[in-house]
Amino acid sequence: MRLVIDERRCKGCNLCTMVCPYRIFKPGTKPNARGIVVPELDRPERCANCRLQALYGRTLCGMCQMICPDQAIRWEEEKPGEATKVAIEF
Amino acid sequence: MTYADWLREDRLPHIYCAGCGNGTVINCTLNALDRMGWKKEETIFVSGIGCSSRAPGYIVTDSLHTTHGRALAFATGIKMANPALHVVVFTGDGDLAAIGGNHFIHACRRNIDLTVVCMNNQIYGMTGGQGSPTTPRGALSTTTPYGSQEPAFDLCELASAAGANFVSRWTSYHVKELTRAVHTGFETPGFSFIEALVQCPTNYGRRNKFRNVMDQIEYFKTHGILLQKVKRLREEGKPIPDDAIVLGDFVQRNRAAMGVRR
Amino acid sequence: MQGNTACAEGALAAGCRFFGGYPITPSTEVAEHMAAKLPKTGGVFIQMEDEIAGIAAVIGASWTGMRAMTATSGPGFSLMMENIGFAVMTETPCVLVNIQRGGPSTGQPTMSAQGDMFQCRFGSHGDYSIIALSPSSVQEMYELTIKSFDLADRFRVPVFLMADEIIGHMRERIEIPPSVPRVERKPLARGVLPFHPDEDLVPGFPQFGMGYGVHVTGLTHDERGYPCTTSPSLHEELVKRLVAKIESARHEIADYRVTNPDAEVVFITYGSPARSVEQVIHDNPSDRVGHLRFRVVWPFPEKTLWEFPNARVFLVPEQNLGQMAREIERHTSVPVISLPKLGGALHTPEELKRAMEAWR
Numbered sequence A: 001m002r003l004v005i006d007e008r009r010c011k012g013c014n015l016c017t018m019v020c021p022y023r024i025f026k027p028g029t030k031p032n033a034r035g036i037v038v039p040e041l042d043r044p045e046r047c048a049n050c051r052l053q054a055l056y057g058r059t060l061c062g063m064c065q066m067i068c069p070d071q072a073i074r075w076e077e078e079k080p081g082e083a084t085k086v087a088i089e090f
Numbered sequence B: 001m002t003y004a005d006w007l008r009e010d011r012l013p014h015i016y017c018a019g020c021g022n023g024t025v026i027n028c029t030l031n032a033l034d035r036m037g038w039k040k041e042e043t044i045f046v047s048g049i050g051c052s053s054r055a056p057g058y059i060v061t062d063s064l065h066t067t068h069g070r071a072l073a074f075a076t077g078i079k080m081a082n083p084a085l086h087v088v089v090f091t092g093d094g095d096l097a098a099i100g101g102n103h104f105i106h107a108c109r110r111n112i113d114l115t116v117v118c119m120n121n122q123i124y125g126m127t128g129g130q131g132s133p134t135t136p137r138g139a140l141s142t143t144t145p146y147g148s149q150e151p152a153f154d155l156c157e158l159a160s161a162a163g164a165n166f167v168s169r170w171t172s173y174h175v176k177e178l179t180r181a182v183h184t185g186f187e188t189p190g191f192s193f194i195e196a197l198v199q200c201p202t203n204y205g206r207r208n209k210f211r212n213v214m215d216q217i218e219y220f221k222t223h224g225i226l227l228q229k230v231k232r233l234r235e236e237g238k239p240i241p242d243d244a245i246v247l248g249d250f251v252q253r254n255r256a257a258m259g260v261r262r
Numbered sequence C: 001m002q003g004n005t006a007c008a009e010g011a012l013a014a015g016c017r018f019f020g021g022y023p024i025t026p027s028t029e030v031a032e033h034m035a036a037k038l039p040k041t042g043g044v045f046i047q048m049e050d051e052i053a054g055i056a057a058v059i060g061a062s063w064t065g066m067r068a069m070t071a072t073s074g075p076g077f078s079l080m081m082e083n084i085g086f087a088v089m090t091e092t093p094c095v096l097v098n099i100q101r102g103g104p105s106t107g108q109p110t111m112s113a114q115g116d117m118f119q120c121r122f123g124s125h126g127d128y129s130i131i132a133l134s135p136s137s138v139q140e141m142y143e144l145t146i147k148s149f150d151l152a153d154r155f156r157v158p159v160f161l162m163a164d165e166i167i168g169h170m171r172e173r174i175e176i177p178p179s180v181p182r183v184e185r186k187p188l189a190r191g192v193l194p195f196h197p198d199e200d201l202v203p204g205f206p207q208f209g210m211g212y213g214v215h216v217t218g219l220t221h222d223e224r225g226y227p228c229t230t231s232p233s234l235h236e237e238l239v240k241r242l243v244a245k246i247e248s249a250r251h252e253i254a255d256y257r258v259t260n261p262d263a264e265v266v267f268i269t270y271g272s273p274a275r276s277v278e279q280v281i282h283d284n285p286s287d288r289v290g291h292l293r294f295r296v297v298w299p300f301p302e303k304t305l306w307e308f309p310n311a312r313v314f315l316v317p318e319q320n321l322g323q324m325a326r327e328i329e330r331h332t333s334v335p336v337i338s339l340p341k342l343g344g345a346l347h348t349p350e351e352l353k354r355a356m357e358a359w360r
């Protein structure tokens, strides 16, 4: 699974940057086409959901998604054949 | 299913300002709802007027967006007429405690089987930041330009005294706890009241030394204090900070209730 | 049977299964009778914390598909105004009974009046139309209450039974039919937008709990029911439809009684003053006194005035300072003379006869 921020919904409040235990969300630097500074993702493959959501069949952790006031965070199926980076942390 | 299945995707993004805590409360409520396994067609959202009260418009179930302060009275009619429906109310601090204060205490007294989620931003958000019954003493608003002189309501104490079966307070920072509290509210027969303190960066934060959204979330995080701890401090005769936000379940009981599904 | 009891019996016969209200003289007997009877029919009676909550609960109950009503008088009626506008905007069928008493303010709680005839028509903010009926006997308290429910469901609008204290507290024998036919609420067809009107300008009703997933709001909304508050044309279209669905059906809704259509001197009444006029007609059969009696007052059916082609004057006795006389005046070139009477007493036949004399 792949962590994505829906740029059509994100309003750039940066609340997601406060709650991720892996600090995956970093405040963005440049405004997008809608003039909103969307956070950037730092190695999102570290998120437990990217690795294990499909296996467990439910959302793990999920703090970023819960606090995001604009329902902008979700996990997408990777397209078949898409190269995936797997990060395992101990 | 996930909480996202309960959203009216065609209406998003919603009208809330960037960083408004109301969106977070919607997430928590829908997550709790999803866990209940209720059907969409047997769940009804009701609200009054205010930013907070716009929430039902973003949810796929039947919903009634009513008049300022009166959501609980409308919800009472729905629930009494058809107790098989699960009725959830979104309201704001002004909606619930000012203009709707009388309906609030009477809905608690009747202990009618509703789950009420109050998004308390301590301000009138929609009308541009006037003082509300929960604006803290000293806080600035457009109608308290020298700092509010009025003591504020404690909504949870009010609901407890008036007879609600379940009463709990969390904030938009405490998403897991808030979700659990709403879930408990859904499960509890009778009146369940969940107060969610939320940031209103536009009309409260800005005027009250929270430069950005994160500052107020940080404040919720650092000033939140569990009810159990407050009780312990009290027993030990130790002081409780004035600006503490008391969090937790205030009441969980089984008083006779109305409108419970038979 | 007492008028207020007949009203409650009519509601029960019409299938009303929800009453939400707050006690107020001279309407309380309606609530008391419903409190006694509803639980036995599987219905719900709830005494709310005030009239604002009473009408709110009724509107909520109506969305679950129930026939629902409230009953009140002047001060409570004033409190209901905001939510009446909500019922209009959301097209919620409901029945409001107003047993009118003397106002303004607390006024004369136990005395009759007809002072709220404009308030029921125009009392909430914004432009709109509603339906109002006025009974002038205990039998009509029964019949017109039933009719109110049918009209409310047919047009998806609040319907007002504008009685007065005299009719509410009067006792008369009435005939109760063995069965009462009922106009059902037209359900929303699947696949149709919830606020998309049919040809009669009334949309089908998307009852809560049936899986329609409808959003109902008092904000200006599009046919999906979604708020849309910035489009001038959408607002204009919506408000005009809400008015037109009632006004364009006014002659279909019209319900009135005509006596001596060839008369030159014609009384126009609704509610208890009709009874004094009937006395005058009864006592003076050779005078050919005309009488137009409205059972439906709003929407105003102006064509009914044409029933009296020879009319030289319309005399309008009312227990107010000439509210409906004013409306009648707008629709005719025949002189309209208001015969106001305040304080609670009925017009006496002598008073009415004296008013007639000047027009012989």
Ligand SMILES: Cc1ncc(C[n+]2csc(CCOP(=O)(O)OP(=O)(O)O)c2C)c(N)n1
Residues within 6 Å of the ligand: B049, B050, B051, B052, B053, B068, B091, B092, B093, B094, B095, B096, B119, B121, B123, B124, B125, B126, B127, B132
């Ligand atoms: C009868 C009435 N009075 C006043 C208003 C104006 N009004 C709209 S929202 C609001 C305050 C809402 O405050 P709150 O309930 O705290 O909601 P928030 O916007 O803060 O979420 C007011 C006073 C109204 N709509 N209706």
Ligand code: SF4
Residues within 6 Å of the ligand: A003, A019, A020, A021, A022, A023, A024, A046, A047, A048, A049, A060, A061, A062, A063, A064, A065
């Ligand atoms: S789910 Fe948890 S770990 Fe994954 S990105 Fe969100 S906050 Fe970080």
Ligand code: SF4
Residues within 6 Å of the ligand: A005, A009, A010, A011, A012, A013, A014, A015, A016, A017, A038, A039, A067, A068, A069, A070, A071, A072, A073
């Ligand atoms: S919390 Fe949501 S809206 Fe806010 S910056 Fe993060 S993704 Fe965007």
Ligand code: SF4
Residues within 6 Å of the ligand: B015, B016, B017, B019, B020, B021, B022, B051, B052, B121, B125, B126, B199, B200, B201, B202, B203, B204
């Ligand atoms: S005004 Fe305040 S409460 Fe309303 S949407 Fe904006 S931030 Fe939220």
Ligand SMILES: [Mg+2]
Residues within 6 Å of the ligand: B050, B092, B093, B094, B119, B120, B121, B122, B123, B124, B125, B132
């Ligand atoms: Mg508020």
